[in-house]
Amino acid sequence: MLGHSKMTTAGFDVAIVGAGVVGAACALECARAGLRVIVLDRDPIGGGTTGAGMGHLVVMDDSEAQFALTRFSCSLWNERGVELPPEVEYQKCGTIWVAADEVEMAEVHRKQDFYSSRGVAVEVLDYRQLAEAEPNLREGLVGGLLVRDDSVLYPPCATRFLIEKAQQQGAVLRLNSTVASLGSHGPVLSDGSVVSAGITVNAAGISSPQLVAGIEVQPRKGHLLITDRYPGFLNHQVVELGYLKRAHSVTSDSVAFNVQPRKNGQILIGSSRQYGNREKGIDALLLRQMIRQATEYMPELKNLSTIRAWTGFRPATRDNLPFIGPHPNNENICLATGHEGLGITTSLATAELLVDQLLKRPSKIPYEPYLPGRSGERRADA
Amino acid sequence: MIEQRYRTDILVVGAGPAGVAAAFRAAESGARVLVVDDNPQCGGQIWRADSKKALDKDATKWLDRIRDSSVKFLGGLKVFDRPEPGVMRAEGFDQVVACRFEKLILATGARERFLPFPGWTLPNVTGSGGLQALVKAGLPIEGKRIVVAGSGPLLLAVAGYLKERGAKIQIIAEQTRRFDLVKLGLRLLKCPKKLQQAFDLKMKLQGIPYLTNCWPVSASGRNAVESVTLQQGPKEWAVSCDYLACGFHLLPNTELAELLGCRIEKGSVWVDEFQETSVQGLYCVGESCGVGGLELALVEGEVAGWAATNLKEKARERFSERRKWRGFAAGLNRAFELRRELKKLPTPETFICRCEDVPFSRLQSEHSWRSAKLQTRCGMGPCQGRVCGPATEFLFGWKTESVRPPVFPVRLGSFVPSSAGDAPAES
Numbered sequence: 121m122l123g124h125s126k127m128t129t130a131g132f133d134v135a136i137v138g139a140g141v142v143g144a145a146c147a148l149e150c151a152r153a154g155l156r157v158i159v160l161d162r163d164p165i166g167g168g169t170t171g172a173g174m175g176h177l178v179v180m181d182d183s184e185a186q187f188a189l190t191r192f193s194c195s196l197w198n199e200r201g202v203e204l205p206p207e208v209e210y211q212k213c214g215t216i217w218v219a220a221d222e223v224e225m226a227e228v229h230r231k232q233d234f235y236s237s238r239g240v241a242v243e244v245l246d247y248r249q250l251a252e253a254e255p256n257l258r259e260g261l262v263g264g265l266l267v268r269d270d271s272v273l274y275p276p277c278a279t280r281f282l283i284e285k286a287q288q289q290g291a292v293l294r295l296n297s298t299v300a301s302l303g304s305h306g307p308v309l310s311d312g313s314v315v316s317a318g319i320t321v322n323a324a325g326i327s328s329p330q331l332v333a334g335i336e337v338q339p340r341k342g343h344l345l346i347t348d349r350y351p352g353f354l355n356h357q358v359v360e361l362g363y364l365k366r367a368h369s370v371t372s373d374s375v376a377f378n379v380q381p382r383k384n385g386q387i388l389i390g391s392s393r394q395y396g397n398r399e400k401g402i403d404a405l406l407l408r409q410m411i412r413q414a415t416e417y418m419p420e421l422k423n424l425s426t427i428r429a430w431t432g433f434r435p436a437t438r439d440n441l442p443f444i445g446p447h448p449n450n451e452n453i454c455l456a457t458g459h460e461g462l463g464i465t466t467s468l469a470t471a472e473l474l475v476d477q478l479l480k481r482p483s484k485i486p487y488e489p490y491l492p493g494r495s496g497e498r499r500a501d502a
Numbered sequence: 503m504i505e506q507r508y509r510t511d512i513l514v515v516g517a518g519p520a521g522v523a524a525a526f527r528a529a530e531s532g533a534r535v536l537v538v539d540d541n542p543q544c545g546g547q548i549w550r551a552d553s554k555k556a557l558d559k560d561a562t563k564w565l566d567r568i569r570d571s572s573v574k575f576l577g578g579l580k581v582f583d584r585p586e587p588g589v590m591r592a593e594g595f596d597q598v599v600a601c602r603f604e605k606l607i608l609a610t611g612a613r614e615r616f617l618p619f620p621g622w623t624l625p626n627v628t629g630s631g632g633l634q635a636l637v638k639a640g641l642p643i644e645g646k647r648i649v650v651a652g653s654g655p656l657l658l659a660v661a662g663y664l665k666e667r668g669a670k671i672q673i674i675a676e677q678t679r680r681f682d683l684v685k686l687g688l689r690l691l692k693c694p695k696k697l698q699q700a701f702d703l704k705m706k707l708q709g710i711p712y713l714t715n716c717w718p719v720s721a722s723g724r725n726a727v728e729s730v731t732l733q734q735g736p737k738e739w740a741v742s743c744d745y746l747a748c749g750f751h752l753l754p755n756t757e758l759a760e761l762l763g764c765r766i767e768k769g770s771v772w773v774d775e776f777q778e779t780s781v782q783g784l785y786c787v788g789e790s791c792g793v794g795g796l797e798l799a800l801v802e803g804e805v806a807g808w809a810a811t812n813l814k815e816k817a818r819e820r821f822s823e824r825r826k827w828r829g830f831a832a833g834l835n836r837a838f839e840l841r842r843e844l845k846k847l848p849t850p851e852t853f854i855c856r857c858e859d860v861p862f863s864r865l866q867s868e869h870s871w872r873s874a875k876l877q878t879r880c881g882m883g884p885c886q887g888r889v890c891g892p893a894t895e896f897l898f899g900w901k902t903e904s905v906r907p908p909v910f911p912v913r914l915g916s917f918v919p920s921s922a923g924d925a926p927a928e929s
Contacts, residue, residue: 164873171876207877276876295869348884348911389914402907404585408918415915422915427884429906 132158132292134478135306135317137299137331139163140170141275141467142456143323144282149471151289153479158315159291160307162298165283166276169325169463172432174344174380174388175275176357177465178215179267181234185441185489190462191240192485193469198269200468207277209383215270216245216253216356218261218377218417224361225262232265241268254358256420272357272380275464282467299324302332304452319478321454322447325435328457334449335492337458339433341394343407348425351385360417373397375410377417389414389421391461395436402429436460441490444473448493454478455492503913504597505920510536510574512810513590513603515581515758518546520788520799521609522564525573527807527816528607535573536601538592542577544568546611547631548796552638555666560796583907583917584762593916600919605783605810608771609803610758612789614656614749616889617840617896619847621721621730623856626745630660633747637667644668646744649730651675651718654751654838655795662706664747672741674707675716675732677750678838683714686837693830695797719847721746751838753892754790760905776809776817777802785810794831801827845897854897855890857883862897871900884911 134150136143139161150157161167177197180190197210204210219225228244235242243266245253250264283293298310306317322328326339360377373394380388392410397403407429415422437443437458447453454477456470473490476483488494512528514521517539529535537544543551549561557565568575579592579599590606592599614629621627628636630650637643647670650661661671676683690697716734721727729742754770765772765780770792777785785806788799801824808817848854850863860880868874871881871894880894881887881902886909891902908917 164870164876166876167872280877345914346882347914404583404907408585411914411918415918422913422918424914425884425911426908426914426917427886427911428882429908 131316131318132156132306133317134158134319134321135160135315136321136323137161137302137307138168138323138325138327138457139165139279139283139293139295140168140323140325141166141279141282141464142325142459142470143321144279144286145467145471146321146323146456146474147286147291147293148282148289149475150478151286151291153475155475155478157286157291158317159283159286159293160297160299160309160315161295164295165293166279168327169432169434170275170279172342172344172430173275173434173461173464174378174390175273175278175464176215176380177271177273178357178462179235179240179270180462180465181231182440186462187234187238188485189441189466189469189490191238192472193466194269194271196468196472197271197273197465201271204273204278205281207274208281209274209277210271211273211381211383212269212271213381214356215267216250216358217265217267218250218257218358218360219263219265220261220360220362220417222262227361228263228265235267242266243268254355256353256418257358258417258419261417266356270357272382273464274382278464299331302450302453304450319452319454321456321474323456325457325459325463326433328435328455332447332450332453334447335443335455335457337435337437337443338395339398340436340460341392341397341399341403341431341433342390342461343392343402343410343429343431345389345407345411345426345429347387347389347421348427349385350387350424353385353420353424354379354381354387356381358418360413373406375406375413377413379414379418379421387421387424393434398433400431402431434460435463439494442466442470443492444470444490445477445487445492503915503920506597506599508536508599508601509603510534510601511604512536512607513538513601513605514607514609515539515590516546516609516611516788516790517541517544517575517577518548518609518611518788518799519564519796520611520803521546521607522568523800523803524607524609524785524787524807524810525803526564526567526571527804527813528811529571529573530807531811531813533811536576536603537568537573538576538579538581538599538601540578540580544575544577547635550635550638564800580910580912581758582909582912585917591916593910593912598916598920605785606762607785607787607806607810608759608779608790609786609788609799610755610790612752612754612793613888615751615753615892616748617750617844617847618852618854618862618893619718619720620849620852621723621727622748623853624721624723625726626723627721627727628745628747629749630656630747631749633745634660634663637664643745645670647672647742648745648747649673649675649718649732649741649743651716651730651732651746651748652750653677653840654749655834656749656752658703658707658712660747661710662703665706665710671707671710672743673732674710674712675718675734676712676714677717677841677844678714679841680714682837682839686833689830689833693826696830717844717847718746718748750840750844751835752789752793754793756790757886757888757905757909759784759786759790761907761909775821776814777806778809792828792831793835794827795834798824798827798831840896848897854893855880855883857885857890860890865894865898871902874900875903886911
């Protein structure tokens with residue numbers, strides 16, 4: 121941790137605004153590439169969307185571009201899984217997508233085709249196998265899809281781990297620094313001083329539109345609950361397939377059954393999505409809907425002791441893909457924002473694609489779908 | 503799980519002396535008054551029923567009053583959420599209660615402050631009031647050797663009670679300076695009632711060493727506490743014991759008030775002269791708006807009970823008495839302020855957050871309550887930071903954060919009304 125007072129630093133190659141998981145991953149990737157990098161945040165490490173979320177590392181199939189990014193990033197997490205310290209609580213528990221009816225079961229088979237044809241290990245579960253895998257799911261469900269290599273982790277500690285690795289390779293971290301705007305010579309702090317940097321990376325998540333004009337990122341509010349410890353109650357991240365139908369509606373509030381086991385036996389219960397609500401407080405009505413939805417799928421949840429409820433805001437874009445790359449109107453500014461609920465999953469891939477572009481290296485997957493200058497039309501299926 | 507719905511003019515949360523007095527006075531005007539408390543009976547911590555010992559005159563008077571009044575009492579309920587303005591939800595053993603109200607009086611009391619030192623998490627190391635409650639609930643204590651330590655007048659009251667019940671009090675260790683206690687003693691001269699109480703206690707505690715400038719530096723034992731090391735000035739020595747009853751004065755329970763948006767000042771709920779908080783129609787009485795003891799709690803309760811039912815002139819008549827007890831309370835709280843040396847008690851291995859097993863060493867590199875929570879999960883366990891929050895505030899100067907529902911851990915199902923559509927009849 122550094123404690124420079126006024127900025128008089130000779131200059132950095134890259135200044136990253138935001139010490140969330142995306143900023144942290146970018147810092148590490150920059151430092152590894154030999155760039156002089158500084159990370160700025162007004163809040164603690166992982167104190168924004170990162171700290172409010174679940175930490176589900178998941179391969180998604182909303183679109184080819186989303187699949188490519190999530191899959192690439194999950195493979196990076198899997199490679200690094202071995203070196204993550206215990207407090208990151210990395211667990212390869214897999215995801216089960218639950219089908220409640222035959223229509224959703226057809227979706228299970230469609231997903232199976234999609235994933236297996238692209239080399240992702242999946243397994244279709246019939247109702248018996250589903251009950252065996254998750255005995256606390258209600259009876260009468262049709263089946264599910266198990267994605268074996270999906271995993272979970274505890275985001276704030278994962279973020280600190282990335283930042284500290286970056287620091288070991290020369291990166292500078294400065295917290296309690298409020299960035300007011302992004303100038304062409306680097307971020308301008310609230311006291312008027314400038315952190316001089318060749319490239320500024322806007323990784324400020326839901327705050328990113330306030331730092332520079334021309335970014336369309338909207339806060340999408342979510343609620344979560346956490347229970348006391350019930351080891352063995354839940355074995356996988358379990359998500360209803362109906363989630364896909366509802367989660368991407370941009371017009372109305374939605375809830376979905378989405379639960380995650382923590383290593384210590386606690387259970388995280390989600391999820392909700394709301395546009396246009398910037399209040400941090402709990403929305404009692406939506407919380408109730410979310411609980412009803414969760415107990416509908418897993419009735420025994422209602423008898424578990426709940427310790428806490430909280431809210432967070434996901435930085436959402438119109439087409440559900442993040443912005444990774446140069447700002448369309450300012451070549452000194454790069455964006456790494458708009459990851460909605462997939463920031464933890466896609467942070468590592470984001471960092472690689474960003475540094476590939478900065479250094480004009482070949483990238484492992486095409487970066488064009490995530491360029492901030494893309495048309496940004498909302499896709500029909502999203 | 504049954505869901506009960508109630509509708510009332512005045513809802514009182516907490517049935518200790520302040521809540522009882524508030525409820526009784528509010529009911530005088532004919533208003534419907536409902537009191538809820540997580541204990542099965544009225545009386546709070548201080549008037550907690552004890553099968554082997556009759557309550558004193560004051561307690562009997564007020565508890566009789568409330569029993570003979572129109573006030574409705576619901577015990578065994580923890581108030582945990584306000585799902586919408588004017589409604590509180592509470593959870594009991596086998597029921598959930600939703601109560602709609604016009605005005606709300608919070609009398610949520612205080613809890614003991616715990617400070618971490620090596621061995622404070624051993625079995626049979628309890629709070630001082632905590633041990634008293636256990637004995638009242640049936641823990642056999644006769645012949646047990648007990649060290650009472652920490653700070654505040656509660657230590658003496660607890661020691662007196664335990665002695666009466668046959669325990670052998672080894673020593674009472676009070677961290678504050680003798681000088682501060684003498685100053686407080688001089689104040690007592692102006693309060694004959696308090697002086698009498700102090701005198702009675704002194705007689706009861708005859709023969710038990712009461713040391714000031716003295717505090718526990720560690721506790722040890724194999725399966726439970728066997729010995730406590732005390733420090734007084736340069737002197738350090740061990741005292742063997744079966745229990746260590748240790749609490750460092752009291753802290754207002756402000757969580758529910760915070761959830762409701764009330765302004766908090768210096769750790770207590772802010773109130774105006776009529777005990778109304780910064781939220782209109784919401785009153786706060788007793789220890790939650792400043793630790794002040796029984797007499798202050800009663801008079802604050804009366805003021806709020808009357809004020810909430812528009813009997814403001816009656817409320818005013820109590821202002822001078824309240825002023826007197828507030829003056830006394832201020833002196834009391836000054837006398838038992840924590841000394842800085844207590845910050846040095848934890849060693850790197852000492853758990854600060856006992857829910858999540860977070861040792862002191864892991865917190866030293868953090869810079870705020872928020873970053874400590876995020877990185878170490880300190881304060882994230884079932885006590886919701888009630889123990890480690892105040893401890894870290896003392897140790898590191900951290901400020902805890904906003905309160906979210908549930909205010910107490912509850913079953914997930916308790917959040918959700920039993921029937922989504924039609925509401926059952928409200929009583």
